[in-house]
Amino acid sequence: MGAVCAIQMAYNLQNPIVPRYLIGLGTRETMLLEFSSTIVALILAGKVGSNIASELGTMRVTEQIDALEMMGVNSACYLILPKIAAFVFFIPVLTVFSMAIGLLGGYVASFSTAGLTPHDYVVGITSFFRPFYVTYALIKSLVFAFIIASVSSYHGYYAFGGALEVGKSSTHAVVYSSIVVLMFNLILTKLLL
Amino acid sequence: MIEVKNVCKEFSDVKVLYDICAEFLPGKTNLTIGQSGSGKTVLLKCIAGLHSVTSGDILYDGRSFCAMNEKQRKEIRKEMGMVFQGGALFDSNTVEENVMFPLEMFTRMTFEERRERANECLKRVNIINANKKYPSEISGGMQKRVAIARAIALNPKYLYCDEPNSGLDPVTSIVIDNLIKDITVEYNITTIVNTHDMNSVMEIGDKIIFIYKGRKKWEGTSAEIFSSGVKELDDFVFASERMKKIREMSK
Numbered sequence: 089m090g091a092v093c094a095i096q097m098a099y100n101l102q103n104p105i106v107p108r109y110l111i112g113l114g115t116r117e118t119m120l121l122e123f124s125s126t127i128v129a130l131i132l133a134g135k136v137g138s139n140i141a142s143e144l145g146t147m148r149v150t151e152q153i154d155a156l157e158m159m160g161v162n163s164a165c166y167l168i169l170p171k172i173a174a175f176v177f178f179i180p181v182l183t184v185f186s187m188a189i190g191l192l193g194g195y196v197a198s199f200s201t202a203g204l205t206p207h208d209y210v211v212g213i214t215s216f217f218r219p220f221y222v223t224y225a226l227i228k229s230l231v232f233a234f235i236i237a238s239v240s241s242y243h244g245y246y247a248f249g250g251a252l253e254v255g256k257s258s259t260h261a262v263v264y265s266s267i268v269v270l271m272f273n274l275i276l277t278k279l280l281l
Numbered sequence: 282m283i284e285v286k287n288v289c290k291e292f293s294d295v296k297v298l299y300d301i302c303a304e305f306l307p308g309k310t311n312l313t314i315g316q317s318g319s320g321k322t323v324l325l326k327c328i329a330g331l332h333s334v335t336s337g338d339i340l341y342d343g344r345s346f347c348a349m350n351e352k353q354r355k356e357i358r359k360e361m362g363m364v365f366q367g368g369a370l371f372d373s374n375t376v377e378e379n380v381m382f383p384l385e386m387f388t389r390m391t392f393e394e395r396r397e398r399a400n401e402c403l404k405r406v407n408i409i410n411a412n413k414k415y416p417s418e419i420s421g422g423m424q425k426r427v428a429i430a431r432a433i434a435l436n437p438k439y440l441y442c443d444e445p446n447s448g449l450d451p452v453t454s455i456v457i458d459n460l461i462k463d464i465t466v467e468y469n470i471t472t473i474v475n476t477h478d479m480n481s482v483m484e485i486g487d488k489i490i491f492i493y494k495g496r497k498k499w500e501g502t503s504a505e506i507f508s509s510g511v512k513e514l515d516d517f518v519f520a521s522e523r524m525k526k527i528r529e530m531s532k
Contacts, residue, residue, distance in 0.1 A: 151369040160358040
């Protein structure tokens with residue numbers, strides 16, 4: 089994503105009045121503010137959300153959740169809470185990783201992009217840095233992680249029927265968690281920036 | 282003893298059970314029979330507390346299950362074991378871990394003690410050298426036996442089996458049936474088995490309850506089942522044309 093950002097910005101900012109380091113700066117801001125948290129969350133909604141929903145849905149239709157209830161276990165707490173906790177705990181790592189990879193991608197692209205040099209790019213990504221942008225991205229990612237894990241768990245946990253319903257619950261989990269992530273993206277952006 | 286008193290169950294607007302009354306005795310294999318969709322599983326899940334009853338009551342040795350709070354229900358659940366229709370073994374756990382699971386939840390046993398008890402139970406159901414296998418790596422009959430081992434791990438007073446031999450061949454079915462019967466007598470458990478397998482009815486049924494469209498139509502022993510005089514039960518027992526002819530010939 090960082091590489092694509094850098095290439096597209098270089099393509100659009102060909103005006104000699106505009107300093108070249110702005111390409112790196114723009115890439116960094118885009119990566120930190122939006123792509124590293126929101127796009128990663130949407131990708132994870134597809135990957136992790138469908139996984140959680142189909143796993144819980146299968147447990148429901150094969151009566152494994154009933155078996156847990158039968159043993160006096162609070163099945164929702166036992167199955168869902170660790171998933172939410174693990175996802176919320178780990179998503180900041182993925183977000184920071186995504187930021188680093190994105191910025192590195194832009195740097196690699198700067199070697200082969202007309203109108204952009206690696207030096208300009210490095211100057212751009214190291215200029216006017218506001219640490220709050222990283223905090224903002226991490227706050228968003230934490231909220232998104234909670235949304236993805238809880239919405240997907242809800243759809244999986246309350247699935248009933250057979251294989252078809254498990255498939256449907258998995259699809260619903262991805263669709264609804266993506267929509268809720270996008271809605272909260274707007275709300276958090278309005279609140280935090 | 283488990284007493285079911287005037288139990289009715291509705292899902293939304295669909296009434297599934299109508300005023301069911303029954304007594305299930307300890308040390309006996311109590312069978313609930315009936316066609317698919319007659320309400321056997323719903324009744325068993327109501328008894329086990331997995332479904333709440335719409336009206337009526339369920340008494341465990343005189344204690345009203347419906348009047349219990351969550352803590353009391355959790356206590357009584359320690360005394361229950363259940364074998365689900367598909368086994369309901371946890372896919373991500375090995376056979377041994379599945380049997381150890383209720384021990385981990387309800388007891389303060391050490392890991393070694395839990396493993397020892399799990400192996401005892403697995404040995405009791407003739408599962409040998411499969412402890413480290415996952416449920417997907419063992420046959421359907423073995424899965425059912427592991428489910429029985431898990432159900433008896435806590436030495437339950439009440440054992441529920443929902444169609445324990447569905448999908449199994451007749452020989453394996455009889456093995457499972459005999460195992461349930463032996464465990465029931467050995468540990469003096471109140472066992473309730475849902476089935477529509479007539480082999481099971483004749484083999485292990487001490488007391489049989491016939492449910493038809495959510496209503497209890499008949500109650501008796503396996504010896505009385507052929508002379509019940511209840512048309513719906515006769516149609517269930519002698520379902521095929523050949524069986525009907527045999528019945529006519531025997532008359």
